Amino acid sequence: MFGLRNTSVSMNSIVQNTNGKKVLLISPWSSYRPVFFAQLSSLIRQGLIYYITPAHIETFHELIHDISHQIRTKNPSFGKNLNKIQDTGSAVDLGEALAKDLNALATSPIALFLDEIKPALFDNQAQAVSSLLDNLSDHVKLVFSSQLSSYEPWKSWLAKKSAVLLNVERRRHELNFTQDTTAKPHLEVFGFGSGTALIDGLEVTQWEGMLPRTLFFYLIDHPVASRDDIFGDFWPQPRITVKDATDIFHVTKHKVSEVLNKRLGTPNVIELTAYKQGVYIPSNRLVRYYDVAMFTDLLQHAEMNEADREMLLLRAIDLYKGPFLSALEAQWVVQRRHELNIMYSDALIELGRISNQRGDHHNALARFEEALVYRPEREDVHRSIIHILAQIGEPAKAKEHIAMLKATIYTPLGMSDSPEVPQVLDDHGLAVF
Known part of the structure; x- marks a missing residue:
């Protein structure tokens, strides 16, 4: 795990390794992403525009419009050329308009960092991409990061020498982007x-x-x-x-x-x-690139970074696509699967608490209920669910959950009922049974 306090990220290393290219591709960099995010505000001050691709974006048109919208939240004057064509422009028109709007923003060198980009968004968009790149000024760089960086269109861009591939390395006190001079399998x-x-x-x-x-x-x-x-x-x-x-x-x-x-x-x-x-x-x-390594790194950095904790936890749980190596039953796999399930459930519980604190009770309830799939013994989570159900006006479901809590935890373990459980319903003016 990398310490964040003494690690900075070099914006200059992005610009200095372009070799005159306008497109930079970042190799998979799972262990370094949390360090990058921890220093993101500093990078933005240096001229980096960070954009993370939402899951719902499915087309090139949607991507360009969403990029414009996100930049405009920080720079309200951005997007004059895109606004002129709005939904009527072709993909080629959108590429040219985005380039011109970025040029207008670049009073000094800037880099638009497109993270978690889906290569499929650029399928059959060669002319639109050419229009975008041909109209970009030398002050603007486009940086693409994708888990699947070996897929098209990245490989064709490199072959045409219109892009350069950067590796990420951590020196003693700085995270640097360095040109990959030797092609390596991904x-x-x-x-x-x-x-x-x-x-x-x-x-x-x-x-x-x-x-x-x-x-x-x-x-x-x-x-x-x-x-x-x-x-x-x-x-x-x-x-x-x-x-x-x-x-x-x-x-x-x-x-x-x-x-x-x-x-x-x-x-x-x-x-x-x-x-x-x-x-x-x-x-x-x-x-x-290894999804489990990224998952554990994000959780570790979420624990240390209160300001960005929710964002880091959300990114971590998004990586969890099911139990670890579900088709294997070797002893080391079973043990590792159990460890990761606990990490995942703890992340869900923390996200549930964050949602509950800001009054998003339905989202909190969903997080807590999913966490219990992996940690059914967590009495505190059961109590939180009962409290939320009572709070949102679901007394019958709250009582059902109390009965389940008794049947699954209290009775098998010979425990007496927690006084906090009926008190939850009393606090809301509801009878226990």
Whole structure:
């Protein structure tokens, strides 16, 4: 985890690495995003315009209009050219108008950072993109970040040399964007749900057995692992000798590399790990994105950052697409799944409390109820639900929940009823039963 207090983010490193290009693509950078967000206000003062793509945006037209709307909330005079054409303009017209409006805003160098952009928004929009780029002044840069950065149209933009790919690296006290001079395969791993891996946008479907697939996810989820760690989780003694475990491990690890290289179609390019000082660490021959790593980083930074806590928690729970590696039942998977479920439920509970404090009772209720799916033993959450139900005028449902609380927690554990539970209904002038 990265400390935020002593880490700044360099806007200059964005501008200095453009090499005259107007489009910059950010490689997957899961571990660094929370640091970036923590320094966002400083970057905005330096000339960065940050835009995160809402989930409901589905077309290029919607994207351009929403970008204009978001910029206008901070700069009311923005959008004169876009306003002239509004809904009547073609995609090409919109691209040109957005460029002119950005130029008018750029009294000094600016960068429009489009985060979580969907590559599909640019499908069949080559002319519109050309219109946008051709009309941008040298003072304006467009920065695109996407989890699936290996998909089109990014690759075609790089091939045409109309864009430059930036990596993200953390130096001692600064987060920098640096030009990627050597093309590296992009590995995107999604551990939530059944488990998916993509190499340069191509899903890996042929693992040649369960063991290579399981070891792959283990090495992804354990960025620093010793042989003792690995052998203990896969081939514990005395069921198998160390020599036999070593042989099986090396054969399986080699098989993982073969599977990835075969999917990429270029043999001997990919090595998932490097062995240094007695531990296996991520290889520098790959650019990685891992949803679980981003999830845990966001939660850690949400805990330290009260001002942006809700935003960070919402981004974290959006990554949770189901229990961790739901198709696998290895002991280490089950344990990790349990840990992540607790993290997810705790995030839901905190979001429920935040919503409840500002009077958004229905949203709070939904958060608390979902949290109980993973943490049914949380009596405090049950009490919060009962309180909200009584508060929003649902006494019958509140009483039903009290009965469920008794049946699932108090009676099985031989506990007496909490005096706070009936008091909740008394506070609202309602009889308990």
